[in-house]
Amino acid sequence: MVAKYTTYPCNTAEELWENLNPLNEQNYPKTSKYIFRGQANSYWGLKPSIFRNIPETNIEKQASRQLFYEWNLLKNFIEFCDSIGLPIPNDSYEFRNQYFDETKTYFPQTVIKNQSLFMNDNLLELIALAQHSGVPTRLLDWSNDSYVAAFFASSGAIYLKDNTHTHFAIWAFDTIGAYDKEKLKVITLPYAYNHNMRSQKGCFTYWEQDLIRGKEISIKNMEEIKGLTLKKFKVPISEAKKILNFCDKLGINHATIFPNYEGAGEASAFKANQDRKIHLGIDENQT
Numbered sequence: 466m467v468a469k470y471t472t473y474p475c476n477t478a479e480e481l482w483e484n485l486n487p488l489n490e491q492n493y494p495k496t497s498k499y500i501f502r503g504q505a506n507s508y509w510g511l512k513p514s515i516f517r518n519i520p521e522t523n524i525e526k527q528a529s530r531q532l533f534y535e536w537n538l539l540k541n542f543i544e545f546c547d548s549i550g551l552p553i554p555n556d557s558y559e560f561r562n563q564y565f566d567e568t569k570t571y572f573p574q575t576v577i578k579n580q581s582l583f584m585n586d587n588l589l590e591l592i593a594l595a596q597h598s599g600v601p602t603r604l605l606d607w608s609n610d611s612y613v614a615a616f617f618a619s620s621g622a623i624y625l626k627d628n629t630h631t632h633f634a635i636w637a638f639d640t641i642g643a644y645d646k647e648k649l650k651v652i653t654l655p656y657a658y659n660h661n662m663r664s665q666k667g668c669f670t671y672w673e674q675d676l677i678r679g680k681e682i683s684i685k686n687m688e689e690i691k692g693l694t695l696k697k698f699k700v701p702i703s704e705a706k707k708i709l710n711f712c713d714k715l716g717i718n719h720a721t722i723f724p725n726y727e728g729a730g731e732a733s734a735f736k737a738n739q740d741r742k743i744h745l746g747i748d749e750n751q752t
Contacts, residue, residue: 471695476704485635493637497641499611499637501607501635502606503618503635504633505630507630507700508630513605517601543561552658553591590659592604593652593654594658597661611637612715613666613722617722618708619700622702638694649690660725664723
């Protein structure tokens with residue numbers, strides 16, 4: 466299927482910055498409500514992490530295997546959180562008994578027959594927390610802040626170990642558009658249990674895949690869904706460091722995006738590297 470979106474080449478950091486400006490009514494009319502996603506490689510489609518590395522063996526490509534794998538990921542996440550005393554959303558004896566008691570096969574077997582049960586309201590906060598903790602899920606991360614998306618795209622492009630890509634991208638999606646809102650859902654969850662999501666002004670999209678018991682997995686990227694208003698801003702990697710400097714001037718950096726010791730460490734290393742270049746008289750955008 467041919468992807469339906471408009472690509473906007475931005476050759477400089479300044480050009481991208483203006484295109485992402487929320488006050489730019491040509492790009493973002495008052496009747497629209499856009500969310501944004503940054504990706505380190507402009508060739509990547511809008512695909513949830515759980516579907517990016519599906520094994521190629523015939524057995525593992527079966528839909529029922531995939532569904533059980535996703536359920537098992539969450540169960541393991543809960544167990545490891547328990548082992549180090551970390552709380553999880555909506556936790557209770559009834560919650561665990563209903564969804565994650567491995568002595569009872571009712572819920573995983575039911576999910577295999579009806580995948581929509583897996584993404585029910587009682588599990589969404591847990592799935593979102595797992596997503597932001599490095600567990601692959603069906604959720605796709607977005608931000609309500611276009612410059613946060615620019616931070617993710619440019620920082621990812623710098624660290625991406627792939628010499629073949631030349632551009633990164635920021636996607637913009639109008640959530641007010643005339644698309645089927647039952648098939649594709651925009652999900653905003655309480656930030657209390659998810660500090661990263663709060664700092665990133667985050668939200669998610671979710672759309673049901675064609676996972677039918679007894680058949681192979683068939684995955685559809687978000688940009689392949691009919692009726693969406695999608696924009697893709699494509700930027701050369703050479704502009705990434707300048708964009709990170711622009712972000713830092715707005716208070717968007719590793720420390721504010723990831724409010725923990727690791728985020729502070731990343732921000733410290735980036736700033737020290739920039740300070741070193743200034744003292745040595747090196748162009749701050751030079752690699």
